[in-house]
Amino acid sequence: MPSNxxxxxxxxxxxxxxxxxxxxxxxxxxxxxxxxxxxxxxxxLARELKDGKRLVILAGVQSNQFPRAMDIALQLRVAGVxxxxxxxxxxxxxSMLAGVTPELREAMNLGISLFAGEAEGGxxxxxxxxxxxxxxxxxxxxxxxxxxxxxxxxxxxPAKTIRGTMGGWTSFDAGRGSPFECSFCTxxxxxxxxxxxxxxxxxxxxxxxxxxxxxxxxxxSDDNFSGNPDWEQILDRLIEMREQEKLNIEFxxxxxxxxxxxxxxxxxxxxxxxxRVFISLESINPQSLPGAKKEQNKIGGCRKMLLExxxxxxIVLAGYIVGFPGETAESVLRDIRIIKKELAIDLLKPHCLTxxxxxxxxxxxxxxxxxxxxxxxxxxxxHVTTQHSTMTAEEWTKLYRxxxxxFYTAEHMQTVLRRAAATxxxxxxxxxxxxxxxxxxxxxxxxxLQGGYLRRRYRQDRRPGMAKEGLLRFHARYAADLLYKxxxxxxxxxxxxxxxKRLELDRSAQNYSDQALTTDSETDASAIEMMTTHR
Numbered sequence: 069m070p071s072n073x074x075x076x077x078x079x080x081x082x083x084x085x086x087x088x089x090x091x092x093x094x095x096x097x098x099x100x101x102x103x104x105x106x107x108x109x110x111x112x113l114a115r116e117l118k119d120g121k122r123l124v125i126l127a128g129v130q131s132n133q134f135p136r137a138m139d140i141a142l143q144l145r146v147a148g149v150x151x152x153x154x155x156x157x158x159x160x161x162x163s164m165l166a167g168v169t170p171e172l173r174e175a176m177n178l179g180i181s182l183f184a185g186e187a188e189g190g191x192x193x194x195x196x197x198x199x200x201x202x203x204x205x206x207x208x209x210x211x212x213x214x215x216x217x218x219x220x221x222x223x224x225x226p227a228k229t230i231r232g233t234m235g236g237w238t239s240f241d242a243g244r245g246s247p248f249e250c251s252f253c254t255x256x257x258x259x260x261x262x263x264x265x266x267x268x269x270x271x272x273x274x275x276x277x278x279x280x281x282x283x284x285x286x287x288x289s290d291d292n293f294s295g296n297p298d299w300e301q302i303l304d305r306l307i308e309m310r311e312q313e314k315l316n317i318e319f320x321x322x323x324x325x326x327x328x329x330x331x332x333x334x335x336x337x338x339x340x341x342x343x344r345v346f347i348s349l350e351s352i353n354p355q356s357l358p359g360a361k362k363e364q365n366k367i368g369g370c371r372k373m374l375l376e377x378x379x380x381x382x383i384v385l386a387g388y389i390v391g392f393p394g395e396t397a398e399s400v401l402r403d404i405r406i407i408k409k410e411l412a413i414d415l416l417k418p419h420c421l422t423x424x425x426x427x428x429x430x431x432x433x434x435x436x437x438x439x440x441x442x443x444x445x446x447x448x449x450x451h452v453t454t455q456h457s458t459m460t461a462e463e464w465t466k467l468y469r470x471x472x473x474x475f476y477t478a479e480h481m482q483t484v485l486r487r488a489a490a491t492x493x494x495x496x497x498x499x500x501x502x503x504x505x506x507x508x509x510x511x512x513x514x515x516x517l518q519g520g521y522l523r524r525r526y527r528q529d530r531r532p533g534m535a536k537e538g539l540l541r542f543h544a545r546y547a548a549d550l551l552y553k554x555x556x557x558x559x560x561x562x563x564x565x566x567x568x569k570r571l572e573l574d575r576s577a578q579n580y581s582d583q584a585l586t587t588d589s590e591t592d593a594s595a596i597e598m599m600t601t602h603r
């Protein structure tokens with residue numbers, strides 16, 4: 069998905085341009101670049117920008133991206149280009165640690181301007197004016213002053229930026245803020261716990277403006293869309309656009325495990341075009357959740373909720389945290405096996421419990437002087453960054469990998485496809501997602517949400533100070549790697565394409581059922597291992 073932070077900043081700068089905040093005579097040029105799918109050649113970029121008045125905004129920088137952002141910023145600063153950096157790492161660290169941390173102080177000492185908080189409410193105007201006069205402040209701090217979203221410029225990306233992503237999706241936030249108090253979450257300490265939201269008319273206009281440039285797939289990036297007080301009015305408006313105007317629009321949303329308790333929410337979401345839903349499951353072990361202040365997850369209702377999403381036509385992706393205190397490799401892998409058998413989750417996304425800067429977990433460990441991984445590159449939810457009560461770092465790392473492998477076995481992926489055939493989910497879409505997830509974790513060895521097709525590598529793109537590999541060796545190794553991965557990809561595709569073809573031709577496939585596709589009332593309660601194991 070394209071970065072919503074990038075979309076927000078692009079929309080805000082466009083608004084500043086239209087309002088001519090730098091004066092009638094100033095011509096403003098804007099370029100949006102997303103490094104997830106665009107090669108950023110910092111030195112050529114620095115040479116291109118060194119003449120004239122230029123400002124590079126590094127938007128939405130997360131903790132694991134901070135070192136890379138610093139690499140980019142330093143080369144730009146050497147060329148005299150002004151740089152302003154914002155995002156969850158800057159905002160979260162300042163919000164929770166009551167001051168500027170050493171890495172942020174280093175950035176400021178090197179002439180990099182930091183922006184903490186949100187840029188709506190005219191705040192970007194001042195940043196641009198300061199950059200125009202060459203007087204950027206070291207720090208713009210708005211973490212304790214959350215702006216209204218109503219009437220704010222829309223998150224918008226140009227179509228050429230969106231085309232670099234799979235499926236042509238874009239993103240926007242209908243609202244910000246979460247009432248929950250999860251100790252591992254950074255959002256609540258940056259966006260707050262009170263709901264701030266765009267109007268229903270504004271959400272409609274965002275969709276229509278994107279349709280004008282040929283974009284009709286949207287990720288509504290609210291931390292919990294079902295917690296938006298205006299969810300029903302928004303869904304009703306989208307239903308009207310789909311059913312009466314016949315607009316070809318689809319959505320992905322994030323929700324909590326209690327969303328099915330909102331009367332009509334899932335049914336209306338399906339009619340509005342929600343075809344993918346991300347659920348913050350986190351764990352099925354009730355003993356793990358209270359310590360993380362995640363009491364809102366009620367595991368007993370999970371199956372009912374998931375089946376409602378399946379009936380609504382949505383592919384379900386669930387987040388799962390590995391490494392809660394007291395967990396062991398045996399207990400986690402047992403829970404993954406239970407999930408496979410009892411919950412109709414299509415795609416599971418395990419990640420390591422991580423004390424992210426900006427979270428309560430990180431704040432407590434930081435203040436206690438406990439071990440925190442010093443390399444910010446590793447705060448990507450894929451690496452171990454703290455100590456565990458029952459596992460070594462090596463055991464925890466292995467368990468993280470094993471949870472992916474346990475869920476994405478060939479046998480279980482076929483089960484997921486059978487469930488898709490039985491519930492009317494398009495088999496082609498489901499197969500593509502399963503193969504993408506399986507391939508990224510097994511062969512690319514990265515989180516699938518950081519993956520795509522064809523991993524591009526360039527010999528010159530090394531971090532400053534790191535030696536460059538020899539020309540022949542680099543290209544020989546890269547070619548061999550590409551060939552191997554494409555052979556494996558082709559083998560996987562042919563195997564599962566043959567399986568889905570058989571499902572499509574099997575008239576009885578729609579009658580398939582298993583324990584995950586039955587409601588609790590249809591199942592002997594004593595047979596529900598998820599509920600009995602953790603008593």
